Amino acid sequence: MRKQLLLCMIIGSAASPAVAQTYQNASQETMKNVEAYKSKEKLTKLLSETYHVAISETWPTNFPVPAYTSNVVSKSFSHSTKGKPSAGATLVTSDQPRTVFDFYNAACKRANWKVRVPSAKALAEFAKSGEMYMLTAEQGKQSIYLTCRKHRESNGTLVSISWTKTQ
Amino acid sequence: MIIFLKKKRSRGSIAFGAVLAVVLVIIGLAFFALAMYMGGQNETKNATDAGMLNVGKKVADNVSVPIYPTPNELIFIDVANDTTSGEDLLASLTGGISDLKEINMHRINRVWAKALQIGINAEAADRDGFGGSAKSNAQKAFEGAQSISNRLADKLNEKADRYKYFDELAGQNSVRMLGTDAKTRALQGDNWQTSLLERGRESNVTVAPPEYSMPPNFQMPNLVMKSSRKNVPAAAKDFWFLSGYSPIKLADRTFWQIPYVYDETPHMVSGTEFAANTLKAKPIDWEKPIPNAFSGEGIAVAKSSKAPGQKAISWVLTNPGQTFKMSIPHSFVRIKLDKMYSHWYFFPVGPQTKVEYGDPQEYKYQLDTHNGPKMPLGGAFCMYVQAGEVEVGGDVLARNLDQIIFGLPDKDNEKIEAYLVNRANEMIGKVGKVISVDELHDSLSDPLTILYLLAEQTEFYMFSADGETIEIMPKYLALIRAPWLLLKQGEEPDGTEMKLVDDADCPAVLLNKVSAKPLPKCILLPPTPIGWGLWDKDVYWTPGSGYNSCLGNLRVKRWTEIYSLGIAFPSLL
Numbered sequence: 001m002r003k004q005l006l007l008c009m010i011i012g013s014a015a016s017p018a019v020a021q022t023y024q025n026a027s028q029e030t031m032k033n034v035e036a037y038k039s040k041e042k043l044t045k046l047l048s049e050t051y052h053v054a055i056s057e058t059w060p061t062n063f064p065v066p067a068y069t070s071n072v073v074s075k076s077f078s079h080s081t082k083g084k085p086s087a088g089a090t091l092v093t094s095d096q097p098r099t100v101f102d103f104y105n106a107a108c109k110r111a112n113w114k115v116r117v118p119s120a121k122a123l124a125e126f127a128k129s130g131e132m133y134m135l136t137a138e139q140g141k142q143s144i145y146l147t148c149r150k151h152r153e154s155n156g157t158l159v160s161i162s163w164t165k166t167q
Numbered sequence: 168m169i170i171f172l173k174k175k176r177s178r179g180s181i182a183f184g185a186v187l188a189v190v191l192v193i194i195g196l197a198f199f200a201l202a203m204y205m206g207g208q209n210e211t212k213n214a215t216d217a218g219m220l221n222v223g224k225k226v227a228d229n230v231s232v233p234i235y236p237t238p239n240e241l242i243f244i245d246v247a248n249d250t251t252s253g254e255d256l257l258a259s260l261t262g263g264i265s266d267l268k269e270i271n272m273h274r275i276n277r278v279w280a281k282a283l284q285i286g287i288n289a290e291a292a293d294r295d296g297f298g299g300s301a302k303s304n305a306q307k308a309f310e311g312a313q314s315i316s317n318r319l320a321d322k323l324n325e326k327a328d329r330y331k332y333f334d335e336l337a338g339q340n341s342v343r344m345l346g347t348d349a350k351t352r353a354l355q356g357d358n359w360q361t362s363l364l365e366r367g368r369e370s371n372v373t374v375a376p377p378e379y380s381m382p383p384n385f386q387m388p389n390l391v392m393k394s395s396r397k398n399v400p401a402a403a404k405d406f407w408f409l410s411g412y413s414p415i416k417l418a419d420r421t422f423w424q425i426p427y428v429y430d431e432t433p434h435m436v437s438g439t440e441f442a443a444n445t446l447k448a449k450p451i452d453w454e455k456p457i458p459n460a461f462s463g464e465g466i467a468v469a470k471s472s473k474a475p476g477q478k479a480i481s482w483v484l485t486n487p488g489q490t491f492k493m494s495i496p497h498s499f500v501r502i503k504l505d506k507m508y509s510h511w512y513f514f515p516v517g518p519q520t521k522v523e524y525g526d527p528q529e530y531k532y533q534l535d536t537h538n539g540p541k542m543p544l545g546g547a548f549c550m551y552v553q554a555g556e557v558e559v560g561g562d563v564l565a566r567n568l569d570q571i572i573f574g575l576p577d578k579d580n581e582k583i584e585a586y587l588v589n590r591a592n593e594m595i596g597k598v599g600k601v602i603s604v605d606e607l608h609d610s611l612s613d614p615l616t617i618l619y620l621l622a623e624q625t626e627f628y629m630f631s632a633d634g635e636t637i638e639i640m641p642k643y644l645a646l647i648r649a650p651w652l653l654l655k656q657g658e659e660p661d662g663t664e665m666k667l668v669d670d671a672d673c674p675a676v677l678l679n680k681v682s683a684k685p686l687p688k689c690i691l692l693p694p695t696p697i698g699w700g701l702w703d704k705d706v707y708w709t710p711g712s713g714y715n716s717c718l719g720n721l722r723v724k725r726w727t728e729i730y731s732l733g734i735a736f737p738s739l740l
Contacts, residue, residue, distance in 0.1 A: 033517020034547045034736055040694055043734075046518050047699075051730070053674045055699050078674035078699055086575060088676030118565065125621055126533050126565060134565060147564065149534060153556070160561055160676045164575055 052082040059089050064142060064163060066107055071095050073154050086164040094156035101133035101148040104159070113137035113144065141166040210340070211477035214351035215465035216435055218337025222461055223433030223483035225332035231269035232318040239311030242714060243270070245497035245651070246277040249489065251596035251634030253496025253651075270315050272323075273371070273487040275457060276409070276424045280372045280493035282312035283415060283422045284593055285712045290418055291382035292662040292710035299662040302418070304714035309420045316423070320455040326359045329461060337465050349469035354478060361458030362445045364436060364484050368395040369408035370424035371486075374493045375601050376407065379592040382710070383585040390415065394429045403429050406599060409493065411459075414452055423453050427486045434484055436460060441482040460484045494596040495713040496634055497651045500587065504571060504625040505724040509537050509559045512730045513545035513552050521730065530727070532620040534560045539679070539729060546733030548689040552696060554731040555680035562675065562702040562725065563620070568627060568639060569611035571620070572723055576702050578671035583721070586667070586708050587629070590718040596634035610637050628652065660711030660719050668706035675700030675727055683733030696733040703728055 037043045048054050055078045059067045067075065071094040079087035093100060108115045115137045126132060131150040136143065142165045151158035234240045234247055245253030247270055270278055285308040289301035322328075330353040337351040353359075374380050374391045381387065391407035393399070409415065411426025441460055442448060461483055468476030508527035515522055525540030539554020546552040566574060573580050584604050591602040591610075610629070616639065619627070624641035631637050632649045646652050679698025685691050705724040711717040 029520075030516045030547050033519050034692070034734060037518050037734065038692060038736065043518060043694070050519070051699075051701065052672065053699055053701065055694075055697060057694075074678070074680075076678060078676075080673050083671075083673070084575075084577060086673045088674050090676060090678040092678065122565075122617075125618065132534070147534070147561070149558070152536075158558065158678065160558070160678075162561065162575065162676045164673075 048081040052080055053078050054081050059091075063087065063089060064111070064139075065104060065144065065146075065161060067091065068093055068095075068100055068103055068159060071156065073156065084164065084166070086162070088163070089159075089161045091159040092151055092154050092156060093159070094154050097131065097133055097148040097150055097157045100157045100159055101135070104146055104148070104161075105135055108135065108137045108144070108146075111139070113139045211351055211465060211467040212479040212481075214337045214340035214467060215463070215479035215481045217340050218333035218335075218351065218353070218465055219435070219461070219463045219481035219483040220433055221336035222329050222332045222463055223485040225335075226323060226329065226461065227272040227433070227485045227487040229271070229332070230319070230322055230328055231271035232315060232322055233269055234315065237311070239307045240315060242308060242311060242716075243278050243281060243315065245495070246281050246491075247274060249273065251492070251494075251496070251598075252632060253494075253596060253634065270319060271487075272319070272425070272457070272459075272485065273489050274491075275316055275319055276370045276372045276427075277491045277493075278312050278315055279422050279424055280374075280409060280491070281495055281713075282308040283409075283417065284493055284495055285714050286417045286420060286422070287385065287387065288382060288593075288710065288718070289661075289712040289714075291385035292712065295384065295665065295710070297663045297665045297710055299660075301661040301710065301712040301714070304661050304712050305418075306420070308712075308714050309422070312422075316457060317455045320457045323458060324361060326355065329353075329359060329463060330355055333463055333465065347469070348471055349467050349476075351465045351467040354464040354466040356464065358462060358464035358480050360441075360445060360462045362441045362460040362462070362482075363412055363449070363451065363456055363458055364440065364444050364460040365426040365428060366412040366444065366449075366451075368411055368426040368428050369393075370411040371427040371429075371490045372409045372424060372493050373406045373490060373598050374409060375592045375595070379588060379601050380493065382589050383582070387417070396428060396430075400430050402599075406490075412451060412453070412456070421452065423456070425457050425459050427459065427488075429490065430488070431486045432488050433486055436482045436484045438462070438480065438482050459486075490598050492596050492598045492600070494634070495593050495716070495718070496596045496631070497649075497655065498590075498594050498713050498716045498718045499628045499630040499645075499649075499652065499655065500590050500711075500718050501720045502568070502572070502627040502629060502639070503720060503722045504620075505722065506625075507531070507560075507563065507725045507727070509557070509727045509729055511540050511554055512728060513542045514730075514732050514734070515542070515544050515546060515549075517547045518732055518734065527726075528559075530559045531623060532560070532563045532566075532617075534558055534564050537729075539681075539731065542731075545731070546683050546696070546735065548686045548735035548737065549691075549733045550684040550686055552681065552683040552731050552733035554698060554729055555678075555682065557677050557679050557698075557700070557729055559677065559727050559729075561677060562727065565617055566620070567612045567614060568616035568620070569608050571725070572611065572706070572721070573608070576671040576673035576704050578704075579668045579706075582667045583706055583708070586710075586719065587721065591629065591631075591637045593713065593718060594629075594631040594634075594637060596631075600635055602637055607637070610639050613639065628656075655716040658711075658715040658717040660709040660717050661714060662710035662712070662719070664707050664709040664720075664722070666705060667708045668704060671704045671706075672701045672728075675702045675729075677727070677729070679729055679731065681731040681733065683731075683735070685733075685735030688738050689735035690738045692734040692736050696731065698729065698731045700730065701728045
């Protein structure tokens with residue numbers, strides 16, 4: 001409460017009248033929330049506790065499949081913080097879907113995953129030829145579901161990997 | 168003089184010899200008559216035994232009653248036959264009016280068992296608090312079974328059929344010792360009785376082990392027994408049977424079975440045992456019990472003889488020698504998949520409070536790009552926050568039905584498995600066959616289901632067409648595979664819906680490139696703007712007793728929540 005009073009005093013004295021008005025119009029709840037989650041750590045904690053998810057822009061080193069490194073445009077990673085262990089990773093690269101898929105297919109096989117790849121005929125049911133590839137892989141209690149799909153915006157590939165582990 | 172004496176002695180010897188011969192002939196004839204009498208008695212007894220054995224066999228096979236075309240009795244059409252699948256297309260399509268649908272001593276235990284299974288399902292749903300009208304339907308099923316059973320009991324107590332079956336075989340047995348034209352026939356009268364033997368021994372209905380035959384959280388102790396035979400045949404060592412002439416109490420109803428010891432055939436029993444187990448000598452609570460033992464009296468007479476004829480009494484224990492499994496062959500579980508939507512959430516007053524903004528957008532069983540809405544003042548101190556183009560459907564793309572039901576996000580899968588496995592086993596009529604959890608998953612994992620989903624088929628039927636395996640198909644294919652479904656496809660469960668899985672969620676694999684514009688003199692607070700998603704799932708179960716063939720509905724609701732968080736902060740602070 002003392003903090004909020006101080007905040008109002010600062011806003012009132014230092015900001016331009018319009019901005020000050022806007023800030024004053026903001027509810028005390030908003031101010032409180034913003035203040036409470038000003039740090040990245042606190043925000044991360046909130047997401048973890050409320051939405052059971054942790055988000056990052058990098059893939060963890062212990063993620064069971066390697067991150068593709070060529071012509072990467074963006075990456076994201078999220079994992080569960082409660083319940084069954086699961087994680088999802090996305091990656092956008094300007095490389096073409098077939099190239100990226102071959103990379104992951106080989107990587108999974110190298111790591112002794114039991115890989116299953118649908119036939120071209122089956123894939124054709126889901127997307128135009130050459131625009132999407134997918135595989136499922138299992139190793140012990142872990143399973144992976146991976147798609148490499150044409151990404152319109154980058155004219156490259158969007159990789160989506162879903163990982164889960166049965167307890 | 169000497170000559171005279173010799174002649175006199177000779178005459179005496181002749182007379183003595185003649186008398187002796189006559190005596191010997193008489194004795195011989197007497198022995199002959201006695202032997203004939205004794206042999207005739209034996210032949211009569213043998214002929215009577217043969218006649219009664221025929222009675223024991225024929226009453227089980229041939230004495231039957233029709234199913235009346237009333238709602239409570241028509242539900243037993245699927246067990247009014249000797250197949251495991253309940254298959255009888257003609258009779259099914261004619262709604263049971265066909266005279267092919269007869270209930271005899273083979274099938275009556277099957278009828279009672281089906282009524283019991285419906286009662287168990289209704290009671291379990293009621294105890295869970297989701298019974299709906301199931302208990303009322305269970306009562307109707309009980310009344311239907313009782314009505315059929317009473318009619319069969321009445322029919323079996325009529326003696327005319329038994330006289331006929333007796334004469335069929337007894338008359339063919341030789342009783343030549345009583346005369347070349349002598350024959351044995353039924354001696355109608357009070358010696359034709361019925362009795363209830365083998366009390367407490369197994370019936371001809373087996374039950375799957377409790378973990379498969381009972382709905383989750385429901386138990387019926389002492390419901391089943393192992394075979395009571397001293398040397399149980401290897402094939403039956405793992406079988407569990409319902410018990411005969413033992414009251415099976417469920418709720419306020421009592422169900423009954425007739426004991427038929429496993430793998431036995433009709434055979435003669437002693438009169439003492441028979442007499443000790445008549446309903447009069449040893450009553451049971453069953454108002455109209457169906458007897459399994461019969462006595463009968465035969466008489467052998469020769470047409471040419473005026474003699475009263477030989478009589479014999481025999482006692483036979485019947486056994487149809489056919490085993491069934493407690494099941495509801497013509498039953499199904501409906502699996503319904505709700506439409507799927509993406510929902511968009513923003514945080515206009517900070518990260519603690521989410522607000523849904525924009526219309527939910529439907530997606531199908533393939534990848535789809537949804538344009539996220541732009542929410543004015545959608546973040547703290549933000550002019551707006553806009554969700555990016557998001558690719559949705561990753562949770563269902565190329566997934567089979569098993570993965571749609573049990574796959575990510577998964578929670579409480581064992582609850583779903585328990586209900587589905589139980590119901591699958593209730594459909595199976597083959598003795599000794601059990602559908603395991605793995606088999607259930609195998610059926611649901613049929614790769615064809617991926618294509619069905621892609622073709623937007625979202626209503627499936629789980630059923631057994633052969634009584635041995637379960638199949639899961641979209642409705643239009645199921646109707647072809649199991650024509651009896653034509654009459655049942657519209658039936659809904661008689662219980663009410665319960666939630667088995669409540670908002671299971673997990674991080675969604677999606678790329679949400681959020682943009683946000685802070686208010687003037689404000690700066691965005693890193694790492695915002697950020698976006699993420701959750702895959703969500705609810706699973707509902709509506710129990711069905713099976714009275715109308717529907718054993719339940721499983722409803723799966725999936726959706727995707729897409730979050731866009733932008734937080735700005737007054738730069739002056």
